Amino acid sequence: MKYPEPISKLIDSYMMLPGIGRKTATRMAFFTLSMDKSRVQEFADNLVSAKTDLRYCKICGNITTDEFCSICKDEGRDQSTILVVEQPKDIMAIDDMNSYNGLYHVLGGVLSPVDGVGPEELNIKLLLNRLRTNDAVKELIIATNATPEGEATAQYLAKLVKPAGIKVTRLAHGLSVGSDIEYADEMTLKSAVQGRREI
């Protein structure tokens, strides 16, 4: 027996989502049938709206509904530092800790020759233009992920930007707060020793 087309199509749609296999998608599809009609309509509207109403900030590459994102428009923020992240969601994580009040720049990924991602595919040109036309920026904090690709991208950016006399820093690597040395991996431990600080 095959499911009626409307439900098997919905299962296929759910299966496109990351980490969702056929069993979970089927569960979600049947759950959808049990939802209020108005809720399902709202869900459908939200899907379309997220795709059509959102665009990328012309300054930093963050997602926004306007031409410029709320952070770039906020003049109360420290205009002298730009923190570079891979994805818009990284901004959320950093801004939620309430200890950074500068600007951001979203690369939209990391350099990865294997996946065909070169400097042209990232928002690097936008960043360089931004630094060139804005004298206020004194420091670039590179917060790409602590992966080999993130590291390579950080090195690449540092090489590009340093000659312009802008200070380039990288987030510290070391032990997670609350973690045991015993369970730390070798690379993390090495970074922690290299980055040791006087107390």
Add this chain to the structure above:
Amino acid sequence: MKYPEPISKLIDSYMMLPGIGRKTATRMAFFTLSMDKSRVQEFADNLVSAKTDLRYCKICGNITTDEFCSICKDEGRDQSTILVVEQPKDIMAIDDMNSYNGLYHVLGGVLSPVDGVGPEELNIKLLLNRLRTNDAVKELIIATNATPEGEATAQYLAKLVKPAGIKVTRLAHGLSVGSDIEYADEMTLKSAVQGRREI
């Protein structure tokens, strides 16, 4: 910082799905942004279509796009047995094994006084009408889940139907095929001993 409204609304929608928390919903929402516009539109259409185009079969309670489901309309199936399940997806699981060729009946749940589900909330009246108006049915196989509620519902149905002279059976309980006795739980082991068969 808060996400722009279109994305935070989409995150909320994803969070309504079973087993999806904020982190996964956020990941799904950003994944949606990276999807083709046509795919997202299709996803939205499938959501609405599943909710509006599907209804319940007037005979057995299975989901269908027509008045009657494909199984009830299939005259090649054995009209003398009805297998009773909790949900439409259970039909799929049983029909996929290709060893049952009779009819089905979907209860739409199980008796559960705690959740306020009594006989009136289930498709029991529909089942009794079906048995009353159809002399061909000789056996009712009750395939509710092997939970206390499933068991209680099976007992309740058996009491209702037996006086009409219809044979009522229940799926066998015992060890899963391929499982170790060592790891079986006590109730399963007890069922397996009680239901032992001569070889």
